[in-house]
Amino acid sequence: MPTSARRIGILLVNLGTPDSPETSDVRRYLNEFLTDGRVVDMPAAIRYPLFQGLVVPLRAPKSAKIYKELWTDRGSPLLFHGLDLKEKVQEALGDGYVVAFGMRYQKPGVAGALEELRAANVERIVVLPLFPQYASASTGSVQEKVMDLVKDWWIxxxxxxxxxxxxxPGFIASIVARGRAEMDKQHYDHVVLSYHGIPERHIKKGDPTNYCRFGSCCDTLTDQNQYCYRAQCFATSRLIAVGLGLGPEQYTVSFQSRLQSRLRDPWLQPYTDEVLKEFPAKGIxxxxxxxxxxxxxxLETTIEVGEEFKELFEEAGGEHWHLVPSLNSEPQWVEAVADMLRRH
Incomplete structure (x- = not known):
């Protein structure tokens, strides 16, 4: 509990979602997302005409069909789970805090969430981008947006x-608990930990010491690679594996959602959609x-991992592919978030 009479502001931020699964709304979302210079790090003179004029118009109708599969009676899962998390974290933290929630792209936006905290006259603000592993295209973009918005505040x-x-620890324990619940139901031959991919160049651009080799340098987190997305993904995986009692041969770390075919440069490997096709021949x-x-x-969890990868696995001869649900606003995760915020 804060010692001051003034409250502490908490800003939870997730990536974003279209207002609806209609093509026009999906197009607006993709336009904002894919023209962010931290997401697609091309010069603006190339990025805007390429994506607004070509990539987004082609991609929006296809993405809209997928979003329609994802949509629920409550709308976008990413949005309503975020709002649920906000309410439950507010309850866990109590009256000494004001919790706001915003999306980096589209609505509810970061600007409105910050204004909510400013109107509450909070003493200070703690920003928690809801991305476990740091990447410039996610956490870095949120940080840049926040600082850009507050630069014009008088105070x-x-x-x-x-x-x-x-x-x-709380994040890892929450994932392990979700995994154990599924493993108690039946036996699994293997575990896949699939992370969102990013271009390898993003890792190199964030490595001023030239430490990165995309190999054993990620075996441990050090002062040199503490903000390396790949190293953090492997660190998360090692801890989850320990919590689940898995040996190194019992799980695979891989990366999904690449745009390599369009941008023609390597993304983090191995690619999930490729490694899963090899499992059945190995008896997995x-x-x-x-x-x-x-x-x-x-979309990246429920549709891509939960449905598309399942189909690819079964086509290759696999029998059962099951996705562990995300943490969403489960009680253990809510308490883990509240604990992180109290300590910061």
Missing amino acids: VPSISFISQFATE KNVLAFSPAFVADC
Whole structure:
């Protein structure tokens, strides 16, 4: 509990979602998302005409069909799980805090959430981007957006960021609990931990010491690679494996959602959609999949990992592919988030 009479502001931020699964709304979302210079790090003179004029118009109708599969009676899962998390974290933290929630792209936006905290006259603000592993295209973009929005405030309170929580005990314990619940139901031959991919160049651009080799340098987290997305993904995976009692040969770390075919440069490997096709020939017929880069169900988890990868696995001869649900607003995760915020 804060010692001051003034309250502490908490800003929870997730990536974003279209207002609806209609093509026009999906197009607006993709336009904002794919023209972010931290997501697609091309010069603006190339990025805007390429994506607004070609990529987004072609991609929006296809993405809209997928979003229609994802949509529920409550709308976008990423949005309503975020709002549920906000309410439950507010309850867990109590009256000494004001919790706001915003999306980096589209609505509800970061600007409105910050205004909510400013109107509450909070003493300071703690920003928690809901991305466990730091990447410039996700956490870095949120940080840039927040600082850009507050630069015009006449009074700018102290603002701090929780830049990553890849190895936070509460985060790991919450995932392990979800995994154990599934493993208690049946036997699995293998576990896949699939993370959202990013271009390899993003890792190199964030490595001023030239430490990165995309290999054994990720075996441990050090001062040199503490903000390396790949190293953090492997660190998260090692801790989850320990919690589940898995040996190194019992799980695979891989990366999904690449745009390599369009941008023609390598993304983080191995690619999930490729490694899963090799499992059945190795006698791996039953797979339990996790998406530890996401804390809420969304298109990349429910559709890509849960349905598309399942279909690919079965086509290759696999028998059972099951996705562990995201943390969403489960009680253990709510308490883990509240604990992180109290300590910051």
